[in-house]
Amino acid sequence: MKIELINTGSELLLGRVLNTHQQWICRGLADLGYEVSRQICVPDDGPSIQAAVRESLSRADLIITTGGLGPTSDDITRDLIAQMLGRKLIFDPAVMAQIERYFASRQRSTPPKTELQAMIPEGARVLPNLNGTAPGLAIPCEPNPFSNSSAKALLILLPGPPRELRPMFTDLALPLIQREMPLSAKFVCRTLRTAGMGESLVENKIAPPLEPLVRQGLEIGYCARIGEVDVRLIARGECASEIVAQAELTARELLGQTLIFGIDDDSMESAIVNLLTDQRKTLALAESCTGGMIANRITDVPGASAVLIAGLVTYSNQSKQALLGVRSESLDAHGAVSEVVAREMAEGAIARLDTDYAISVTGIAGPSGGTDAKPVGTVFMALARRDAQTIVRRQFNNFDRETFKFVTSQQSLSMLREQL
Amino acid sequence: MKIELINTGSELLLGRVLNTHQQWICRGLADLGYEVSRQICVPDDGPSIQAAVRESLSRADLIITTGGLGPTSDDITRDLIAQMLGRKLIFDPAVMAQIERYFASRQRSTPPKTELQAMIPEGARVLPNLNGTAPGLAIPCEPNPFSNSSAKALLILLPGPPRELRPMFTDLALPLIQREMPLSAKFVCRTLRTAGMGESLVENKIAPPLEPLVRQGLEIGYCARIGEVDVRLIARGECASEIVAQAELTARELLGQTLIFGIDDDSMESAIVNLLTDQRKTLALAESCTGGMIANRITDVPGASAVLIAGLVTYSNQSKQALLGVRSESLDAHGAVSEVVAREMAEGAIARLDTDYAISVTGIAGPSGGTDAKPVGTVFMALARRDAQTIVRRQFNNFDRETFKFVTSQQSLSMLREQL
Numbered sequence: 001m002k003i004e005l006i007n008t009g010s011e012l013l014l015g016r017v018l019n020t021h022q023q024w025i026c027r028g029l030a031d032l033g034y035e036v037s038r039q040i041c042v043p044d045d046g047p048s049i050q051a052a053v054r055e056s057l058s059r060a061d062l063i064i065t066t067g068g069l070g071p072t073s074d075d076i077t078r079d080l081i082a083q084m085l086g087r088k089l090i091f092d093p094a095v096m097a098q099i100e101r102y103f104a105s106r107q108r109s110t111p112p113k114t115e116l117q118a119m120i121p122e123g124a125r126v127l128p129n130l131n132g133t134a135p136g137l138a139i140p141c142e143p144n145p146f147s148n149s150s151a152k153a154l155l156i157l158l159p160g161p162p163r164e165l166r167p168m169f170t171d172l173a174l175p176l177i178q179r180e181m182p183l184s185a186k187f188v189c190r191t192l193r194t195a196g197m198g199e200s201l202v203e204n205k206i207a208p209p210l211e212p213l214v215r216q217g218l219e220i221g222y223c224a225r226i227g228e229v230d231v232r233l234i235a236r237g238e239c240a241s242e243i244v245a246q247a248e249l250t251a252r253e254l255l256g257q258t259l260i261f262g263i264d265d266d267s268m269e270s271a272i273v274n275l276l277t278d279q280r281k282t283l284a285l286a287e288s289c290t291g292g293m294i295a296n297r298i299t300d301v302p303g304a305s306a307v308l309i310a311g312l313v314t315y316s317n318q319s320k321q322a323l324l325g326v327r328s329e330s331l332d333a334h335g336a337v338s339e340v341v342a343r344e345m346a347e348g349a350i351a352r353l354d355t356d357y358a359i360s361v362t363g364i365a366g367p368s369g370g371t372d373a374k375p376v377g378t379v380f381m382a383l384a385r386r387d388a389q390t391i392v393r394r395q396f397n398n399f400d401r402e403t404f405k406f407v408t409s410q411q412s413l414s415m416l417r418e419q420l
Numbered sequence: 421m422k423i424e425l426i427n428t429g430s431e432l433l434l435g436r437v438l439n440t441h442q443q444w445i446c447r448g449l450a451d452l453g454y455e456v457s458r459q460i461c462v463p464d465d466g467p468s469i470q471a472a473v474r475e476s477l478s479r480a481d482l483i484i485t486t487g488g489l490g491p492t493s494d495d496i497t498r499d500l501i502a503q504m505l506g507r508k509l510i511f512d513p514a515v516m517a518q519i520e521r522y523f524a525s526r527q528r529s530t531p532p533k534t535e536l537q538a539m540i541p542e543g544a545r546v547l548p549n550l551n552g553t554a555p556g557l558a559i560p561c562e563p564n565p566f567s568n569s570s571a572k573a574l575l576i577l578l579p580g581p582p583r584e585l586r587p588m589f590t591d592l593a594l595p596l597i598q599r600e601m602p603l604s605a606k607f608v609c610r611t612l613r614t615a616g617m618g619e620s621l622v623e624n625k626i627a628p629p630l631e632p633l634v635r636q637g638l639e640i641g642y643c644a645r646i647g648e649v650d651v652r653l654i655a656r657g658e659c660a661s662e663i664v665a666q667a668e669l670t671a672r673e674l675l676g677q678t679l680i681f682g683i684d685d686d687s688m689e690s691a692i693v694n695l696l697t698d699q700r701k702t703l704a705l706a707e708s709c710t711g712g713m714i715a716n717r718i719t720d721v722p723g724a725s726a727v728l729i730a731g732l733v734t735y736s737n738q739s740k741q742a743l744l745g746v747r748s749e750s751l752d753a754h755g756a757v758s759e760v761v762a763r764e765m766a767e768g769a770i771a772r773l774d775t776d777y778a779i780s781v782t783g784i785a786g787p788s789g790g791t792d793a794k795p796v797g798t799v800f801m802a803l804a805r806r807d808a809q810t811i812v813r814r815q816f817n818n819f820d821r822e823t824f825k826f827v828t829s830q831q832s833l834s835m836l837r838e839q840l
Binding site: 010011012013014015016017018019020022023024025026027028029030035036037038039040041042043048052163221223225230232285287290291292293294295296298299300302304305308309310311312313314315316318319322323352353365366367368399400401402403405 | 430431432433434435436437438439440442443444445446447448449450455456457458459460461462463468472583641643645650652705707710711712713714715716718719720722724725728729730731732733734735736738739742743772773785786787788819820821822823825
């Protein structure tokens with residue numbers, strides 16, 4: 001099965017907006033065993049959109065488009081595709097009623113031109129939009145007018161705004177795809193999320209022992225991002241569940257729970273919030289060079305308030321002393337970026353906020369501020385615990401500023417996770 | 421001139437990685453007057469990459485590819501393209517020496533297979549990689565073997581890792597493009613970055629008065645993102661500078677300095693750090709519902725340490741009392757999400773940290789925790805100032821959790837910027 005994704009939007013090709021749809025849609029499909037074979041982005045003009053859709057129809061069985069379904073003059077995707085397929089647009093009173101309910105529930109009157117969004121191409125199925133006005137559309141093309149093999153194709157049109165597209169894609173489009181275009185064989189996928197070891201080391205560790213399962217049909221994929229490596233275990237067919245389960249067991253034995261922080265959509269921060277919640281433990285943060293990124297990541301997790309008592313971003317020496325009780329002698333003798341100060345920060349946080357754990361980080365993010373003994377990238381991080389000794393580590397994270405902050409936050413969260 | 425961008429990488433089509441190259445490259449080009457007409461993403465397999473490059477060569481004058489230049493078995497872009505164009509790969513000792521220097525400077529020995537990256541297609545120009553090993557390549561195709569019009573084309577191959585690609589693209593590829601493929605007319609672009617007014621209101625305010633300049637060739641583009649609207653002013657030809665300068669003047673008069681927080685690549689946080697630095701003022705943060713995002717944004721700006729004394733993420737009532745001196749009577753009588761508590765947080769932060777300004781935010785990010793009187797999305801934010809009254813605002817930001825945090829951080833930073 002061939003799948004293509006077409007993102008429409010001039011703002012994407014001018015670089016004003018990041019294309020997050022690609023990742024969301026490709027990942028949702030891949031986790032169910034559907035792989036996108038090509039993604040295309042074209043500006044909001046008629047010839048570009050029609051050419052892209054026509055080409056995709058000539059190659060693929062499933063084509064998903066994003067954007068261009070709204071009420072403004074830029075929103076031309078629905079009309080262009082209907083015209084290309086020779087389908088009339090028919091007013092759908094049920095869609096109009098839903099749009100009116102949407103505005104009414106927000107105490108807003110229905111704006112002019114709204115009814116354009118209730119014009120539905122003949123033969124299309126409506127995917128109701130619960131978070132906006134333009135409905136999604138699923139258009140079966142049987143036969144497919146642009147394919148030489150005259151195979152059938154399915155065209156799915158999704159709205160552009162992420163908060164409309166995401167629930168519609170997950171809750172409506174994916175089940176529709178699974179129903180209308182079932183895979184020929186059962187598909188099982190499990191992603192193990194790891195941190196703390198490079199891609200090639202992870203591969204060297206697990207690939208040889210998994211070789212027998214690979215001969216039975218296991219596929220292993222590795223994806224390295226900054227500070228993380230995903231291991232994707234896939235199998236198809238009758239024995240898929242058993243093969244993937246066995247592979248997961250083997251990989252977990254080889255890598256150990258220290259490296260594997262979660263599965264599938266887990267993040268390091270959600271893993272930590274869940275572990276702390278289960279254990280009814282609390283956390284305080286004392287950040288210097290990460291500047292609040294650790295707190296920001298932890299509070300991205302719903303329910304973080306049950307575990308995070310406070311985060312202190314003590315960017316100045318003054319605030320390290322005032323808020324955490326770091327001693328001026330320590331700062332004078334060792335400097336703010338030192339093992340001693342990292343320790344005092346974590347211990348100050350745990351004592352003052354009366355938590356079970358406290359993480360501290362202090363380092364030189366750059367671009368300036370380095371010395372020969374402590375070049376840009378030097379970091380000290382500490383973990384203070386209620387009933388155990390404080391652990392301090394030194395790291396060298398020689399990256400650009402934003403990467404530095406992320407890698408450092410990841411290492412300090414890993415350090416905590418290892419103790420939970 | 422037609423420009424196409426081809427991103428190679430199976431991990432992109434599996435949704436494991438976000439395609440940030442698209443935004444970076446498209447934006448860099450657009451700011452110089454070059455618009456990308458199509459972007460394509462294909463997996464790391466030979467037929468997909470060759471088909472995409474061949475199709476782009478049949479349509480475009482400039483084709484940029486990303487990824488697949490490294491030393492691993494996935495890295496096949498260079499070889500495939502050389503083969504397709506019928507170019508031999510020739511070992512380049514200067515490239516090899518540069519790669520060896522790269523490893524030597526990191527006290528690492530040169531790994532095996534490295535010499536693959538020193539194999540350069542005949543006739544290609546090398547773009548040295550200062551942040552990694554695989555060089556970029558610029559391959560002039562004259563004549564273009566896949567174009568019917570037999571026009572010439574330029575093919576630029578860039579490495580995949582962002583910290584290698586970005587400086588190479590900006591410092592080497594863009595100047596090369598400007599030299600080899602000059603625009604037919606002078607191009608001037610100025611982006612005004614605004615926050616605090618919706619896209620259609622901004623357009624209604626500036627479009628009619630700018631109409632005379634549009635007749636002289638001014639192009640106006642609007643791009644709305646969450647919490648921000650960019651206004652792009654463009655002109656081409658002899659009078660381009662004058663037209664854009666006049667348009668900027670008019671737009672600034674109409675929108676005022678309260679709405680316009682920066683130009684071009686400025687961010688709200690960099691605007692604030694620069695203003696505070698110039699005025700030698702200091703800032704403290706007291707965040708609840710934004711959970712450290714404001715601190716994280718401020719500390720993304722190099723030099724933030726000169727202005728940010730500390731950020732307190734007081735996620736619990738306990739920490740609001742202990743760290744900021746919020747009174748328990750205020751929490752009991754009004755709740756943590758209230759005007760009174762927002763005020764006490766900001767005033768506690770400014771007093772305890774002795775800064776010129778302090779921002780506080782307290783609200784209900786959701787998904788749970790709302791009431792009838794204070795539904796999910798309710799926020800109170802305060803700005804305390806050394807010598808002036810504290811300002812408190814109530815907002816209603818009914819979004820998903822991450823959008824809520826961003827919009828709220830944006831509003832509170834705007835509130836500060838208005839006073840600077």
